[in-house]
Amino acid sequence: MTAISHKSEEVTLLEILDRVLDKGVVISGDIVISVADIDLIYLGLRVLLSSVETMEKMKGVATAGTSLAEQAL
Amino acid sequence: MAPHRIYVYCIINAPADINETAGHQRIYSIPWRDHAAIVADLDAPVAPHEHMPAWALTHEQVVELMMQRFTVLPMRLLTVVADRAAVQALLQEHDDEFNANFSRLAHKAEYGLKVLWPAEQIKERLRRDSATAAVDESTAAVSPAARYMKNKFAAYTAEQAFQKEAGQHIAALDAFFSGVAVEKKLVQLPTEKMLLNAAYLVEQCRQPDIALAFAAMKQAHPDLVYQFSGPWPPYNFIVMAKKAPTDAGAGMAAVLNKLLA
Numbered sequence: 128m129t130a131i132s133h134k135s136e137e138v139t140l141l142e143i144l145d146r147v148l149d150k151g152v153v154i155s156g157d158i159v160i161s162v163a164d165i166d167l168i169y170l171g172l173r174v175l176l177s178s179v180e181t182m183e184k185m186k187g188v189a190t191a192g193t194s195l196a197e198q199a200l
Numbered sequence: 201m202a203p204h205r206i207y208v209y210c211i212i213n214a215p216a217d218i219n220e221t222a223g224h225q226r227i228y229s230i231p232w233r234d235h236a237a238i239v240a241d242l243d244a245p246v247a248p249h250e251h252m253p254a255w256a257l258t259h260e261q262v263v264e265l266m267m268q269r270f271t272v273l274p275m276r277l278l279t280v281v282a283d284r285a286a287v288q289a290l291l292q293e294h295d296d297e298f299n300a301n302f303s304r305l306a307h308k309a310e311y312g313l314k315v316l317w318p319a320e321q322i323k324e325r326l327r328r329d330s331a332t333a334a335v336d337e338s339t340a341a342v343s344p345a346a347r348y349m350k351n352k353f354a355a356y357t358a359e360q361a362f363q364k365e366a367g368q369h370i371a372a373l374d375a376f377f378s379g380v381a382v383e384k385k386l387v388q389l390p391t392e393k394m395l396l397n398a399a400y401l402v403e404q405c406r407q408p409d410i411a412l413a414f415a416a417m418k419q420a421h422p423d424l425v426y427q428f429s430g431p432w433p434p435y436n437f438i439v440m441a442k443k444a445p446t447d448a449g450a451g452m453a454a455v456l457n458k459l460l461a
Contacts, residue, residue, distance in 0.1 A: 143260045146435035147277035
């Protein structure tokens with residue numbers, strides 16, 4: 128969290144999700160259990176976007192970037 | 201009691217003995233040769249849709265905690281394996297790929313840049329220019345079909361001009377970072393209004409330079425809307441042979457589009 132708070136004030140949960148959802152080390156194969164099913168993630172995101180207020184409290188940083196994401200559509 | 205499953209957060213470049221708390225999560229390391237996986241025990245089945253904000257935040261929190269001490273290869277969110285043996289199998293199977301990534305990514309961090317532009321105004325201007333040209337040329341048009349075809353062509357021309365103008369804007373913006381970053385991922389127009397979704401890989405010693413470059417960019421193009429963030433773990437710069445094809449902005453756009461569908 129410390130590092131996050133050092134980022135731009137507009138860092139948001141969506142900015143995190145833009146990275147963690149389908150990037151990083153993506154392993155396919157028998158040893159990984161497929162809980163990160165894409166539809167499940169989308170479903171989660173619906174919940175997530177409605178929980179931005181909760182996220183603000185958890186994260187303690189401004190979420191101006193959420194409006195930027197909305198503007199982008 | 202054995203854990204239900206093991207959640208894997210990241211791989212670090214040392215067989216370090218980690219056993220600590222991050223957020224509300226007890227994390228520990230599972231070493232194999234020169235690396236270790238940073239993991240947590242899951243005592244119950246995963247239901248990520250119920251607690252997605254917490255999952256995403258904790259994942260990032262743990263990876264950033266490790267990033268302060270090691271070179272990290274962050275795992276994709278919700279990477280879960282059966283048991284300790286599966287984690288070691290993962291480390292063993294991908295040892296060469298992990299080594300290659302550690303070599304490339306040591307002492308570097310990722311920065312993100314999203315840029316919005318006034319797409320509607322630009323499209324309107326290009327449509328006007330195109331339509332004017334079409335009307336000028338259509339004075340001799342004799343049939344509705346010919347006029348229809350000319351209008352279709354005008355729309356196509358406007359779209360081409362839109363893409364070209366986007367490319368020119370992006371080249372101008374990217375020039376500010378190109379001397380500072382060692383690698384980059386640029387996605388042009390993931391949505392019409394988002395001109396650019398970019399990730400830049402920057403050496404730690406150049407971090408002040410990227411901030412200065414961003415300030416100069418904003419000053420030179422004050423009409424655009426920016427979101428600049430970092431340092432992040434290098435999510436966008438992991439290279440895995442078995443990775444499913446994806447790209448930065450398009451992935452995000454697909455998620456957002458589906459959400460708002």
